[in-house]
Amino acid sequence: MAAGKTGGLKRYYDLNGWLFVAPSLLLIAIFLVYPILRSLYLSFFSGKGMMMKFAGFGNVARLWNDPVFLQALTNTVTFFVVQVPIMITLALMLAAVLNDDKLKFIGFFRTAIFLPCVASLVAYSVLFKSMFSVDGVVNSALLAVGLIATPIGWLTEPFWAKVLVILAITWRWTGYNMIFYLAALQNIDKSIYEAARIDGVPAWARFVYITVPMLKPVILFTTIISTIGTIQLFDEVYNLTEGRGGPANATLTLSLYIYNLTFRFMPSFGYAATISYVIVIMVALLSFLQFYAARDRS
Amino acid sequence: MNASRLFTAALQYVFLATAAFLSIFPFIWMVISSTNTSIDIISGRTGIGEAFATNVGNFFAQVDVPLVFWNSTKLAVLATLLTIVVSSLAGYGFEMFRSKARDRIYALVLLTLMVPFAALMIPLFMMMAKSGLINTHIAIMLPTIASAFIIFYFRQSTKAFQTELRDAAKVDGLKEWQIFLYIYVPVMRSTYAAAFVIVFMTNWNNYLWPLIVLQSNETKTITLVVSSLASAYYPDYGVVMIGTILATLPTLFVFFVMQRQFVQGMLGSVK
Numbered sequence: 001m002a003a004g005k006t007g008g009l010k011r012y013y014d015l016n017g018w019l020f021v022a023p024s025l026l027l028i029a030i031f032l033v034y035p036i037l038r039s040l041y042l043s044f045f046s047g048k049g050m051m052m053k054f055a056g057f058g059n060v061a062r063l064w065n066d067p068v069f070l071q072a073l074t075n076t077v078t079f080f081v082v083q084v085p086i087m088i089t090l091a092l093m094l095a096a097v098l099n100d101d102k103l104k105f106i107g108f109f110r111t112a113i114f115l116p117c118v119a120s121l122v123a124y125s126v127l128f129k130s131m132f133s134v135d136g137v138v139n140s141a142l143l144a145v146g147l148i149a150t151p152i153g154w155l156t157e158p159f160w161a162k163v164l165v166i167l168a169i170t171w172r173w174t175g176y177n178m179i180f181y182l183a184a185l186q187n188i189d190k191s192i193y194e195a196a197r198i199d200g201v202p203a204w205a206r207f208v209y210i211t212v213p214m215l216k217p218v219i220l221f222t223t224i225i226s227t228i229g230t231i232q233l234f235d236e237v238y239n240l241t242e243g244r245g246g247p248a249n250a251t252l253t254l255s256l257y258i259y260n261l262t263f264r265f266m267p268s269f270g271y272a273a274t275i276s277y278v279i280v281i282m283v284a285l286l287s288f289l290q291f292y293a294a295r296d297r298s
Numbered sequence: 299m300n301a302s303r304l305f306t307a308a309l310q311y312v313f314l315a316t317a318a319f320l321s322i323f324p325f326i327w328m329v330i331s332s333t334n335t336s337i338d339i340i341s342g343r344t345g346i347g348e349a350f351a352t353n354v355g356n357f358f359a360q361v362d363v364p365l366v367f368w369n370s371t372k373l374a375v376l377a378t379l380l381t382i383v384v385s386s387l388a389g390y391g392f393e394m395f396r397s398k399a400r401d402r403i404y405a406l407v408l409l410t411l412m413v414p415f416a417a418l419m420i421p422l423f424m425m426m427a428k429s430g431l432i433n434t435h436i437a438i439m440l441p442t443i444a445s446a447f448i449i450f451y452f453r454q455s456t457k458a459f460q461t462e463l464r465d466a467a468k469v470d471g472l473k474e475w476q477i478f479l480y481i482y483v484p485v486m487r488s489t490y491a492a493a494f495v496i497v498f499m500t501n502w503n504n505y506l507w508p509l510i511v512l513q514s515n516e517t518k519t520i521t522l523v524v525s526s527l528a529s530a531y532y533p534d535y536g537v538v539m540i541g542t543i544l545a546t547l548p549t550l551f552v553f554f555v556m557q558r559q560f561v562q563g564m565l566g567s568v569k
Contacts, residue, residue, distance in 0.1 A: 028410060031444070119324070127542060130539075232414045232415065232416060238525075273421075283414055
Protein backbone atom coordinates (compact mmCIF):
# COMPACT_ATOMS: atom_id res chain seq x y z
CA MET A 1 0.00 0.00 0.00
CA ALA A 2 2.68 2.44 1.09
CA ALA A 3 4.91 1.28 -1.73
CA GLY A 4 2.15 1.92 -4.25
CA LYS A 5 1.69 5.44 -2.94
CA THR A 6 5.40 6.33 -3.18
CA GLY A 7 5.38 4.82 -6.65
CA GLY A 8 2.59 7.16 -7.69
CA LEU A 9 4.33 10.15 -6.13
CA LYS A 10 7.54 9.18 -7.85
CA ARG A 11 5.82 8.94 -11.19
CA TYR A 12 4.18 12.33 -10.67
CA TYR A 13 7.52 13.80 -9.68
CA ASP A 14 9.19 12.25 -12.69
CA LEU A 15 6.53 13.46 -15.12
CA ASN A 16 7.06 17.01 -13.85
CA GLY A 17 10.80 16.65 -14.28
CA TRP A 18 10.35 15.67 -17.91
CA LEU A 19 7.85 18.44 -18.58
CA PHE A 20 10.29 21.13 -17.41
CA VAL A 21 13.15 19.92 -19.59
CA ALA A 22 11.06 18.85 -22.60
CA PRO A 23 11.06 22.13 -24.60
CA SER A 24 14.86 22.41 -24.41
CA LEU A 25 15.44 18.75 -25.23
CA LEU A 26 13.12 18.94 -28.20
CA LEU A 27 14.88 22.02 -29.61
CA ILE A 28 18.32 20.54 -28.98
CA ALA A 29 17.30 17.34 -30.75
CA ILE A 30 16.04 19.17 -33.83
CA PHE A 31 18.58 21.98 -34.12
CA LEU A 32 21.70 20.37 -32.71
CA VAL A 33 21.66 16.59 -32.59
CA TYR A 34 20.00 16.11 -35.96
CA PRO A 35 22.27 18.61 -37.83
CA ILE A 36 25.49 17.19 -36.37
CA LEU A 37 24.49 13.68 -37.45
CA ARG A 38 23.30 14.96 -40.80
CA SER A 39 26.73 16.62 -41.33
CA LEU A 40 28.37 13.28 -40.71
CA TYR A 41 26.04 11.65 -43.24
CA LEU A 42 26.66 14.40 -45.80
CA SER A 43 30.40 13.96 -45.49
CA PHE A 44 30.06 10.65 -47.35
CA PHE A 45 28.63 12.37 -50.43
CA SER A 46 30.31 14.38 -53.15
CA GLY A 47 29.08 16.64 -55.93
CA LYS A 48 27.93 20.20 -56.37
CA GLY A 49 24.61 21.75 -55.46
CA MET A 50 21.78 19.26 -54.99
CA MET A 51 23.37 16.71 -57.33
CA MET A 52 25.08 14.47 -54.81
CA LYS A 53 26.34 10.93 -55.02
CA PHE A 54 27.76 8.52 -52.49
CA ALA A 55 31.52 8.82 -52.25
CA GLY A 56 32.48 6.75 -49.20
CA PHE A 57 35.67 8.17 -47.78
CA GLY A 58 36.39 10.04 -51.01
CA ASN A 59 36.07 13.41 -49.29
CA VAL A 60 38.62 12.45 -46.65
CA ALA A 61 41.05 11.46 -49.38
CA ARG A 62 40.35 14.75 -51.13
CA LEU A 63 41.38 16.67 -48.00
CA TRP A 64 45.01 15.62 -48.27
CA ASN A 65 45.25 16.74 -51.88
CA ASP A 66 43.58 20.09 -51.32
CA PRO A 67 46.26 22.76 -50.77
CA VAL A 68 43.65 25.33 -49.75
CA PHE A 69 42.34 23.05 -47.00
CA LEU A 70 45.88 22.33 -45.78
CA GLN A 71 46.59 26.05 -45.72
CA ALA A 72 43.37 26.77 -43.79
CA LEU A 73 44.22 24.00 -41.32
CA THR A 74 47.76 25.34 -40.83
CA ASN A 75 46.45 28.89 -40.36
CA THR A 76 43.84 27.80 -37.82
CA VAL A 77 46.38 25.81 -35.83
CA THR A 78 48.90 28.67 -36.00
CA PHE A 79 46.29 31.10 -34.67
CA PHE A 80 45.44 29.15 -31.55
CA VAL A 81 48.93 27.85 -30.85
CA VAL A 82 50.37 31.36 -30.91
CA GLN A 83 47.45 33.44 -29.71
CA VAL A 84 45.99 31.50 -26.77
CA PRO A 85 49.22 31.32 -24.69
CA ILE A 86 49.97 35.01 -25.29
CA MET A 87 46.49 36.05 -24.26
CA ILE A 88 46.28 33.78 -21.21
CA THR A 89 49.66 35.01 -19.93
CA LEU A 90 48.69 38.62 -20.47
CA ALA A 91 45.32 38.14 -18.78
CA LEU A 92 46.97 36.43 -15.79
CA MET A 93 49.50 39.23 -15.39
CA LEU A 94 46.80 41.87 -15.55
CA ALA A 95 44.66 40.00 -13.02
CA ALA A 96 47.63 39.57 -10.66
CA VAL A 97 48.39 43.28 -10.76
CA LEU A 98 44.74 44.29 -10.46
CA ASN A 99 44.20 42.01 -7.47
CA ASP A 100 45.93 44.59 -5.26
CA ASP A 101 43.17 46.58 -3.54
CA LYS A 102 45.56 49.32 -2.48
CA LEU A 103 46.03 50.31 -6.11
CA LYS A 104 44.53 53.64 -7.12
CA PHE A 105 41.98 53.91 -9.97
CA ILE A 106 41.51 50.16 -9.79
CA GLY A 107 37.86 50.38 -10.87
CA PHE A 108 38.79 52.43 -13.90
CA PHE A 109 41.53 50.00 -14.96
CA ARG A 110 39.27 46.98 -14.57
CA THR A 111 36.47 48.52 -16.59
CA ALA A 112 38.81 49.84 -19.27
CA ILE A 113 40.55 46.52 -19.81
CA PHE A 114 37.24 44.68 -19.83
CA LEU A 115 35.61 47.10 -22.28
CA PRO A 116 36.71 45.36 -25.52
CA CYS A 117 34.41 42.43 -24.65
CA VAL A 118 31.46 44.70 -25.20
CA ALA A 119 32.38 45.43 -28.83
CA SER A 120 30.71 43.26 -31.42
CA LEU A 121 33.08 41.03 -33.36
CA VAL A 122 32.10 42.66 -36.64
CA ALA A 123 32.39 46.23 -35.34
CA TYR A 124 35.86 45.80 -33.87
CA SER A 125 37.15 43.92 -36.92
CA VAL A 126 36.04 46.81 -39.10
CA LEU A 127 37.65 49.30 -36.71
CA PHE A 128 40.91 47.37 -36.77
CA LYS A 129 40.83 47.26 -40.55
CA SER A 130 40.68 51.04 -40.66
CA MET A 131 43.35 51.48 -37.99
CA PHE A 132 45.80 49.10 -39.67
CA SER A 133 45.60 50.50 -43.21
CA VAL A 134 48.98 51.23 -44.83
CA ASP A 135 48.90 54.93 -44.00
CA GLY A 136 46.70 54.35 -40.97
CA VAL A 137 46.97 55.44 -37.39
CA VAL A 138 48.94 52.40 -36.19
CA ASN A 139 51.64 52.64 -38.84
CA SER A 140 51.84 56.42 -38.30
CA ALA A 141 52.34 55.91 -34.58
CA LEU A 142 54.97 53.18 -35.07
CA LEU A 143 56.83 55.37 -37.59
CA ALA A 144 56.68 58.35 -35.27
CA VAL A 145 58.24 56.44 -32.36
CA GLY A 146 60.84 54.99 -34.71
CA LEU A 147 59.87 51.34 -34.17
CA ILE A 148 59.63 50.81 -37.92
CA ALA A 149 61.28 52.56 -40.87
CA THR A 150 58.67 51.78 -43.54
CA PRO A 151 54.93 51.22 -43.14
CA ILE A 152 53.90 47.61 -42.48
CA GLY A 153 51.47 46.05 -44.95
CA TRP A 154 49.15 44.68 -42.27
CA LEU A 155 46.47 43.76 -44.76
CA THR A 156 48.64 43.01 -47.79
CA GLU A 157 51.56 40.89 -46.53
CA PRO A 158 50.74 37.30 -45.50
CA PHE A 159 52.90 37.31 -42.37
CA TRP A 160 51.65 40.65 -41.06
CA ALA A 161 48.04 39.78 -41.85
CA LYS A 162 48.37 36.81 -39.49
CA VAL A 163 49.94 39.07 -36.87
CA LEU A 164 47.02 41.48 -37.26
CA VAL A 165 44.46 38.71 -36.69
CA ILE A 166 46.33 37.61 -33.56
CA LEU A 167 46.55 41.20 -32.27
CA ALA A 168 42.86 41.73 -32.92
CA ILE A 169 41.68 38.59 -31.10
CA THR A 170 44.02 39.33 -28.21
CA TRP A 171 42.58 42.83 -27.91
CA ARG A 172 39.02 41.52 -27.85
CA TRP A 173 39.39 38.61 -25.41
CA THR A 174 42.17 39.38 -22.90
CA GLY A 175 39.87 41.33 -20.59
CA TYR A 176 37.28 38.58 -20.78
CA ASN A 177 39.77 36.00 -19.49
CA MET A 178 41.11 38.44 -16.92
CA ILE A 179 37.68 38.70 -15.26
CA PHE A 180 37.69 34.94 -14.62
CA TYR A 181 41.11 35.15 -12.97
CA LEU A 182 40.15 38.17 -10.88
CA ALA A 183 37.11 36.32 -9.56
CA ALA A 184 39.21 33.26 -8.74
CA LEU A 185 41.92 35.37 -7.08
CA GLN A 186 39.35 36.83 -4.71
CA ASN A 187 38.96 33.36 -3.22
CA ILE A 188 42.66 33.12 -2.41
CA ASP A 189 43.61 34.22 1.08
CA LYS A 190 45.56 37.49 0.80
CA SER A 191 47.69 36.58 3.84
CA ILE A 192 49.58 34.03 1.71
CA TYR A 193 50.87 36.89 -0.43
CA GLU A 194 51.60 39.01 2.63
CA ALA A 195 53.62 36.20 4.21
CA ALA A 196 55.56 35.60 1.00
CA ARG A 197 56.33 39.29 0.70
CA ILE A 198 57.60 39.48 4.27
CA ASP A 199 59.81 36.47 3.54
CA GLY A 200 61.28 38.46 0.68
CA VAL A 201 59.78 36.48 -2.21
CA PRO A 202 59.94 38.77 -5.26
CA ALA A 203 56.79 39.69 -7.19
CA TRP A 204 57.53 37.48 -10.18
CA ALA A 205 58.12 34.45 -7.95
CA ARG A 206 54.85 35.08 -6.10
CA PHE A 207 53.16 35.13 -9.49
CA VAL A 208 54.79 31.91 -10.73
CA TYR A 209 54.70 29.89 -7.49
CA ILE A 210 51.49 31.11 -5.83
CA THR A 211 49.12 32.70 -8.33
CA VAL A 212 49.51 30.33 -11.28
CA PRO A 213 49.23 27.04 -9.30
CA MET A 214 46.24 28.35 -7.33
CA LEU A 215 44.43 29.33 -10.51
CA LYS A 216 45.14 26.12 -12.38
CA PRO A 217 41.52 24.96 -12.74
CA VAL A 218 40.40 28.36 -14.04
CA ILE A 219 43.39 28.63 -16.36
CA LEU A 220 42.50 25.24 -17.76
CA PHE A 221 38.87 26.21 -18.24
CA THR A 222 39.70 29.48 -20.00
CA THR A 223 42.34 27.78 -22.16
CA ILE A 224 39.75 25.28 -23.33
CA ILE A 225 37.08 27.84 -24.17
CA SER A 226 39.63 30.14 -25.84
CA THR A 227 41.06 27.32 -27.93
CA ILE A 228 37.61 26.12 -28.98
CA GLY A 229 36.72 29.70 -29.87
CA THR A 230 39.87 30.26 -31.93
CA ILE A 231 39.47 26.96 -33.80
CA GLN A 232 36.11 28.32 -34.96
CA LEU A 233 37.46 31.75 -35.90
CA PHE A 234 35.28 33.37 -38.56
CA ASP A 235 33.84 36.86 -37.93
CA GLU A 236 37.20 38.60 -37.60
CA VAL A 237 38.93 37.15 -40.65
CA TYR A 238 35.80 37.57 -42.75
CA ASN A 239 35.53 41.25 -41.89
CA LEU A 240 39.23 42.08 -42.00
CA THR A 241 39.63 40.58 -45.47
CA GLU A 242 36.28 41.15 -47.25
CA GLY A 243 35.46 37.48 -46.76
CA ARG A 244 38.46 36.21 -48.73
CA GLY A 245 40.87 35.20 -45.99
CA GLY A 246 43.61 36.96 -47.90
CA PRO A 247 46.24 37.99 -48.72
CA ALA A 248 47.03 34.75 -50.58
CA ASN A 249 44.84 32.73 -48.16
CA ALA A 250 47.17 33.70 -45.31
CA THR A 251 44.27 34.27 -42.92
CA LEU A 252 41.84 31.70 -44.32
CA THR A 253 40.46 29.65 -41.42
CA LEU A 254 38.61 26.34 -41.58
CA SER A 255 35.27 27.99 -40.78
CA LEU A 256 35.78 30.60 -43.49
CA TYR A 257 36.74 27.91 -46.00
CA ILE A 258 33.58 25.96 -45.15
CA TYR A 259 31.53 29.12 -45.59
CA ASN A 260 33.15 29.86 -48.95
CA LEU A 261 32.70 26.29 -50.16
CA THR A 262 29.04 26.34 -49.22
CA PHE A 263 27.76 29.85 -49.72
CA ARG A 264 30.20 31.70 -51.96
CA PHE A 265 30.81 29.22 -54.75
CA MET A 266 28.57 26.52 -56.16
CA PRO A 267 27.90 24.61 -52.93
CA SER A 268 29.91 21.46 -52.19
CA PHE A 269 27.82 20.39 -49.20
CA GLY A 270 29.48 17.01 -48.76
CA TYR A 271 33.05 18.23 -48.89
CA ALA A 272 32.29 21.22 -46.65
CA ALA A 273 30.64 18.87 -44.13
CA THR A 274 33.79 16.73 -44.13
CA ILE A 275 35.89 19.78 -43.26
CA SER A 276 33.44 20.71 -40.52
CA TYR A 277 34.14 17.30 -38.99
CA VAL A 278 37.84 18.15 -38.96
CA ILE A 279 36.86 20.99 -36.63
CA VAL A 280 34.65 18.68 -34.55
CA ILE A 281 37.51 16.22 -34.12
CA MET A 282 40.01 18.97 -33.25
CA VAL A 283 37.70 20.47 -30.63
CA ALA A 284 36.91 17.09 -29.09
CA LEU A 285 40.56 16.00 -29.05
CA LEU A 286 41.81 19.20 -27.46
CA SER A 287 39.10 19.22 -24.83
CA PHE A 288 39.87 15.65 -23.79
CA LEU A 289 43.60 16.32 -23.83
CA GLN A 290 43.27 19.34 -21.61
CA PHE A 291 40.89 17.66 -19.19
CA TYR A 292 43.20 14.66 -19.03
CA ALA A 293 46.25 16.82 -18.35
CA ALA A 294 44.41 18.55 -15.52
CA ARG A 295 43.28 15.33 -13.90
CA ASP A 296 46.75 13.83 -14.15
CA ARG A 297 48.48 16.62 -12.29
CA SER A 298 45.98 17.04 -9.45
CA MET B 299 63.47 48.35 0.11
CA ASN B 300 61.37 51.47 -0.17
CA ALA B 301 62.90 52.36 -3.51
CA SER B 302 62.28 48.91 -4.94
CA ARG B 303 58.68 49.05 -3.70
CA LEU B 304 58.26 52.35 -5.45
CA PHE B 305 59.79 50.95 -8.59
CA THR B 306 57.41 47.96 -8.57
CA ALA B 307 54.44 50.25 -8.07
CA ALA B 308 55.55 52.49 -10.95
CA LEU B 309 55.99 49.46 -13.17
CA GLN B 310 52.49 48.26 -12.28
CA TYR B 311 50.96 51.60 -13.17
CA VAL B 312 52.81 51.81 -16.47
CA PHE B 313 51.67 48.28 -17.33
CA LEU B 314 48.05 48.99 -16.40
CA ALA B 315 47.96 52.38 -18.08
CA THR B 316 49.32 50.91 -21.32
CA ALA B 317 46.79 48.08 -21.23
CA ALA B 318 43.94 50.48 -20.45
CA PHE B 319 44.99 52.86 -23.21
CA LEU B 320 45.24 50.09 -25.81
CA SER B 321 41.87 48.72 -24.70
CA ILE B 322 40.06 52.04 -24.96
CA PHE B 323 41.83 53.49 -27.97
CA PRO B 324 39.75 51.75 -30.68
CA PHE B 325 36.59 53.17 -29.07
CA ILE B 326 38.06 56.68 -29.09
CA TRP B 327 39.23 56.10 -32.64
CA MET B 328 35.71 55.10 -33.62
CA VAL B 329 34.26 58.35 -32.23
CA ILE B 330 37.00 60.58 -33.70
CA SER B 331 36.78 58.87 -37.06
CA SER B 332 33.05 59.42 -37.29
CA THR B 333 33.89 63.13 -37.71
CA ASN B 334 36.42 62.53 -40.48
CA THR B 335 36.24 61.75 -44.17
CA SER B 336 37.11 58.27 -45.41
CA ILE B 337 40.47 59.41 -46.78
CA ASP B 338 41.38 61.12 -43.50
CA ILE B 339 40.49 57.95 -41.59
CA ILE B 340 42.68 55.58 -43.58
CA SER B 341 45.53 58.08 -43.53
CA GLY B 342 45.43 57.98 -39.73
CA ARG B 343 44.12 61.43 -38.87
CA THR B 344 43.71 61.67 -35.09
CA GLY B 345 42.12 65.12 -34.91
CA ILE B 346 38.42 65.84 -34.86
CA GLY B 347 37.15 66.72 -38.32
CA GLU B 348 34.08 68.36 -39.76
CA ALA B 349 32.54 65.47 -41.69
CA PHE B 350 30.27 64.14 -38.94
CA ALA B 351 27.04 65.55 -40.39
CA THR B 352 27.99 64.39 -43.90
CA ASN B 353 28.76 60.88 -42.61
CA VAL B 354 25.48 60.66 -40.74
CA GLY B 355 23.63 61.97 -43.80
CA ASN B 356 25.32 59.43 -46.07
CA PHE B 357 24.63 56.64 -43.64
CA PHE B 358 20.92 57.46 -43.49
CA ALA B 359 20.84 57.78 -47.27
CA GLN B 360 22.38 54.33 -47.79
CA VAL B 361 20.68 52.46 -44.95
CA ASP B 362 17.05 52.28 -43.87
CA VAL B 363 18.10 52.95 -40.27
CA PRO B 364 14.74 52.55 -38.46
CA LEU B 365 14.07 49.25 -40.25
CA VAL B 366 17.55 47.85 -39.59
CA PHE B 367 17.38 48.87 -35.94
CA TRP B 368 13.93 47.39 -35.59
CA ASN B 369 15.17 44.11 -37.13
CA SER B 370 18.12 43.92 -34.75
CA THR B 371 16.11 44.87 -31.68
CA LYS B 372 13.18 42.60 -32.42
CA LEU B 373 15.46 39.66 -33.10
CA ALA B 374 17.69 40.18 -30.09
CA VAL B 375 14.90 40.82 -27.58
CA LEU B 376 12.59 38.02 -28.76
CA ALA B 377 15.37 35.45 -29.06
CA THR B 378 16.69 36.43 -25.63
CA LEU B 379 13.31 36.14 -23.92
CA LEU B 380 12.60 32.77 -25.52
CA THR B 381 16.08 31.49 -24.61
CA ILE B 382 15.70 32.55 -21.01
CA VAL B 383 12.23 31.04 -20.60
CA VAL B 384 13.07 27.70 -22.22
CA SER B 385 16.53 27.34 -20.70
CA SER B 386 15.57 28.38 -17.16
CA LEU B 387 12.73 25.83 -17.21
CA ALA B 388 15.29 23.17 -18.13
CA GLY B 389 17.90 24.34 -15.60
CA TYR B 390 15.24 24.27 -12.86
CA GLY B 391 13.93 20.90 -14.04
CA PHE B 392 17.33 19.22 -14.12
CA GLU B 393 18.22 20.45 -10.62
CA MET B 394 14.87 20.11 -8.82
CA PHE B 395 13.77 16.77 -10.21
CA ARG B 396 16.85 14.60 -10.04
CA SER B 397 16.72 11.19 -11.68
CA LYS B 398 19.36 8.94 -13.12
CA ALA B 399 17.98 9.20 -16.66
CA ARG B 400 17.81 12.99 -16.56
CA ASP B 401 21.32 13.30 -15.10
CA ARG B 402 22.61 11.28 -18.03
CA ILE B 403 20.77 13.42 -20.53
CA TYR B 404 22.11 16.52 -18.82
CA ALA B 405 25.65 15.25 -19.35
CA LEU B 406 24.83 14.87 -23.04
CA VAL B 407 23.41 18.40 -23.13
CA LEU B 408 26.67 19.71 -21.70
CA LEU B 409 28.57 17.79 -24.35
CA THR B 410 26.81 19.86 -27.02
CA LEU B 411 28.75 22.89 -25.74
CA MET B 412 31.68 21.49 -27.70
CA VAL B 413 29.84 21.24 -31.01
CA PRO B 414 31.23 23.87 -33.38
CA PHE B 415 28.67 25.89 -35.31
CA ALA B 416 30.48 25.17 -38.58
CA ALA B 417 29.37 21.54 -38.27
CA LEU B 418 25.73 22.57 -37.92
CA MET B 419 25.33 25.35 -40.43
CA ILE B 420 25.05 23.31 -43.63
CA PRO B 421 22.26 20.97 -42.40
CA LEU B 422 20.57 23.91 -40.66
CA PHE B 423 20.66 25.92 -43.86
CA MET B 424 19.22 22.99 -45.86
CA MET B 425 16.55 22.50 -43.21
CA MET B 426 15.52 26.16 -43.32
CA ALA B 427 15.58 26.19 -47.11
CA LYS B 428 13.29 23.16 -47.23
CA SER B 429 10.87 24.76 -44.77
CA GLY B 430 10.84 28.00 -46.75
CA LEU B 431 12.28 29.91 -43.79
CA ILE B 432 15.28 31.45 -45.56
CA ASN B 433 15.22 35.22 -45.14
CA THR B 434 13.04 35.05 -42.04
CA HIS B 435 13.86 36.00 -38.48
CA ILE B 436 12.27 32.81 -37.20
CA ALA B 437 15.06 30.85 -38.90
CA ILE B 438 17.62 32.93 -36.99
CA MET B 439 15.96 32.38 -33.64
CA LEU B 440 15.00 28.70 -33.72
CA PRO B 441 18.50 27.19 -33.40
CA THR B 442 19.55 29.64 -30.66
CA ILE B 443 16.67 29.18 -28.20
CA ALA B 444 17.82 26.04 -26.38
CA SER B 445 21.25 27.02 -25.09
CA ALA B 446 23.30 24.41 -23.23
CA PHE B 447 25.32 27.19 -21.62
CA ILE B 448 22.26 29.00 -20.23
CA ILE B 449 20.71 25.71 -19.07
CA PHE B 450 23.98 25.03 -17.23
CA TYR B 451 23.97 28.55 -15.81
CA PHE B 452 20.43 28.21 -14.47
CA ARG B 453 21.07 24.77 -13.06
CA GLN B 454 24.14 26.03 -11.18
CA SER B 455 22.19 29.01 -9.83
CA THR B 456 19.25 26.82 -8.84
CA LYS B 457 21.53 25.06 -6.35
CA ALA B 458 21.27 28.24 -4.25
CA PHE B 459 17.46 28.24 -4.41
CA GLN B 460 16.06 27.21 -1.05
CA THR B 461 14.03 24.03 -1.30
CA GLU B 462 12.14 25.02 1.87
CA LEU B 463 10.40 27.69 -0.19
CA ARG B 464 9.25 25.02 -2.58
CA ASP B 465 8.17 22.64 0.17
CA ALA B 466 6.15 25.40 1.87
CA ALA B 467 4.47 26.26 -1.42
CA LYS B 468 3.64 22.61 -1.96
CA VAL B 469 1.98 22.41 1.45
CA ASP B 470 -0.09 25.42 0.41
CA GLY B 471 -1.25 23.39 -2.58
CA LEU B 472 0.62 25.14 -5.39
CA LYS B 473 1.25 23.13 -8.53
CA GLU B 474 4.79 22.69 -9.83
CA TRP B 475 4.40 25.25 -12.61
CA GLN B 476 2.92 27.73 -10.14
CA ILE B 477 5.88 27.27 -7.83
CA PHE B 478 8.20 27.97 -10.74
CA LEU B 479 6.29 31.02 -11.93
CA TYR B 480 5.32 32.65 -8.61
CA ILE B 481 8.22 31.69 -6.36
CA TYR B 482 11.30 30.65 -8.34
CA VAL B 483 11.22 33.41 -10.97
CA PRO B 484 10.83 36.33 -8.52
CA VAL B 485 13.42 34.90 -6.12
CA MET B 486 15.94 34.39 -8.93
CA ARG B 487 15.55 37.91 -10.40
CA SER B 488 19.27 38.67 -10.42
CA THR B 489 20.08 35.37 -12.12
CA TYR B 490 17.56 36.25 -14.80
CA ALA B 491 19.01 39.73 -15.21
CA ALA B 492 22.52 38.35 -15.67
CA ALA B 493 21.31 35.76 -18.17
CA PHE B 494 19.41 38.46 -20.05
CA VAL B 495 22.53 40.60 -20.44
CA ILE B 496 24.68 37.74 -21.70
CA VAL B 497 22.11 36.31 -24.11
CA PHE B 498 21.12 39.74 -25.40
CA MET B 499 24.76 40.57 -26.20
CA THR B 500 25.22 37.26 -28.00
CA ASN B 501 22.08 37.73 -30.07
CA TRP B 502 22.71 41.39 -30.86
CA ASN B 503 26.21 40.55 -32.11
CA ASN B 504 25.26 37.28 -33.84
CA TYR B 505 26.83 37.27 -37.27
CA LEU B 506 27.58 34.05 -39.15
CA TRP B 507 24.10 32.48 -39.02
CA PRO B 508 22.27 35.72 -39.98
CA LEU B 509 24.86 36.22 -42.75
CA ILE B 510 23.80 32.88 -44.22
CA VAL B 511 20.05 33.18 -43.72
CA LEU B 512 19.21 36.86 -44.17
CA GLN B 513 19.75 37.72 -47.79
CA SER B 514 17.38 40.62 -48.49
CA ASN B 515 17.83 44.19 -47.31
CA GLU B 516 14.42 44.14 -45.61
CA THR B 517 15.50 41.54 -43.06
CA LYS B 518 19.13 42.56 -42.37
CA THR B 519 20.43 43.46 -38.93
CA ILE B 520 22.78 46.31 -38.03
CA THR B 521 25.71 43.89 -37.73
CA LEU B 522 25.17 42.64 -41.28
CA VAL B 523 24.82 46.20 -42.58
CA VAL B 524 28.11 47.32 -40.98
CA SER B 525 29.84 44.27 -42.40
CA SER B 526 28.57 44.82 -45.93
CA LEU B 527 29.36 48.57 -45.85
CA ALA B 528 32.92 47.81 -44.78
CA SER B 529 33.51 45.09 -47.35
CA ALA B 530 32.64 47.28 -50.34
CA TYR B 531 35.42 47.65 -52.89
CA TYR B 532 36.05 51.24 -51.77
CA PRO B 533 34.43 51.42 -48.36
CA ASP B 534 33.42 54.87 -47.11
CA TYR B 535 34.93 54.59 -43.64
CA GLY B 536 33.15 57.73 -42.45
CA VAL B 537 29.84 56.00 -43.08
CA VAL B 538 31.16 52.72 -41.67
CA MET B 539 32.08 54.49 -38.40
CA ILE B 540 28.52 55.74 -37.94
CA GLY B 541 27.42 52.13 -38.39
CA THR B 542 29.89 50.74 -35.86
CA ILE B 543 28.82 53.39 -33.33
CA LEU B 544 25.15 52.48 -33.78
CA ALA B 545 25.98 48.77 -33.55
CA THR B 546 28.02 49.24 -30.37
CA LEU B 547 25.86 51.75 -28.45
CA PRO B 548 23.16 49.30 -27.30
CA THR B 549 25.66 46.79 -25.94
CA LEU B 550 27.73 49.55 -24.30
CA PHE B 551 24.53 50.88 -22.73
CA VAL B 552 23.50 47.45 -21.42
CA PHE B 553 27.01 46.93 -20.09
CA PHE B 554 27.18 50.21 -18.17
CA VAL B 555 23.66 49.92 -16.78
CA MET B 556 24.03 46.29 -15.72
CA GLN B 557 27.76 45.91 -15.17
CA ARG B 558 27.38 43.76 -12.07
CA GLN B 559 24.91 41.37 -13.70
CA PHE B 560 27.13 41.24 -16.75
CA VAL B 561 30.18 40.06 -14.86
CA GLN B 562 28.09 37.76 -12.68
CA GLY B 563 26.57 36.21 -15.78
CA MET B 564 29.95 35.56 -17.31
CA LEU B 565 31.29 34.03 -14.14
CA GLY B 566 28.22 31.83 -13.80
CA SER B 567 30.13 29.24 -15.70
CA VAL B 568 32.95 28.81 -13.17
CA LYS B 569 30.97 28.85 -9.91
